Amino acid sequence: MKNPMIYDSEEVKARAGYIGHRIYKESGALIVAYKAADQGIDAAGCRYAVSCELHGYVMGVATKRQALKDLRHAMDFCEWCCGCVLEACVELGYLERVEAES
Numbered sequence: 001m002k003n004p005m006i007y008d009s010e011e012v013k014a015r016a017g018y019i020g021h022r023i024y025k026e027s028g029a030l031i032v033a034y035k036a037a038d039q040g041i042d043a044a045g046c047r048y049a050v051s052c053e054l055h056g057y058v059m060g061v062a063t064k065r066q067a068l069k070d071l072r073h074a075m076d077f078c079e080w081c082c083g084c085v086l087e088a089c090v091e092l093g094y095l096e097r098v099e100a101e102s
């Protein structure tokens with residue numbers, strides 16, 4: 001899936017509190033790990049935050065190591081990224097679409 005947005009890697013790296021980033025290939029979303037306080041993110045008391053920049057979802061995590069690990073797992077906290085993965089599985093035939101009964 002192609003993302004309509006183009007990301008300037010240098011601009012992303014220059015953001016306050018930046019730790020790391022990656023493009024989540026299943027949805028095309030930019031996922032960024034930050035030191036939450038430096039970025040002004042309320043991460044529910046956690047020191048670090050992982051953000052899906054495309055969909056606006058943020059997850060607080062306790063350690064820098066966990067933040068960097070979670071860059072690979074956007075579908076664990078972003079409902080839209082999860083939906084992109086499920087839709088791709090349906091298109092590839094791994095899952096069957098079932099219509100809800102009314």
